[in-house]
Amino acid sequence: MRATPGDKILIVVMILINGFLFLKTGLGTAGDWVVIEMNQREVSRHRLSENRVIPVKGELGITEVEIANGKARIRHSPCKNKICIKAGDIQYADRLIACIPNRIVVRVIGEKQRGVDAIVG
Secondary structure, three states, rough: OOOOHHHHHHHHHHHHHHHHHHHHHOOEEOOOEEEEHHHHEEEEEOOOOOOOEEEEEEOOOOOEEEEEEEEEEEEEEEOOOOOOOOOOOEOOOEEEEEEEOOOEEEEOOOOOOOOOOOOOO
8 A cells, every 4th residue: 555645644643743742842851869678668769870889689689779970870789680780771750770680780860750650549
């Protein structure tokens, strides 16, 4: 089936709308804090602007969380697949990295939160 001129116009309009929405919302809100949780409980909170390495004891052993240059990442973890390390850096509010086997979550939050996306009951 061939694309009609109307189909082509619709595709261009959709691309323009998506581009506008991306520019308007940006990549995300700037993060201010790194919150580290173990078993869904906050164990520490640090400014995203400070450079440091935080060791966190989890189910399997020590996970090292690194904060550097306004970004946070999991630098070392005793888990098998290292997916949390491969996730890379996070710097925007409402982003997170989880080491599920070690039950560690690293979350970036901002001074201003977006609010509730959805309520599940």
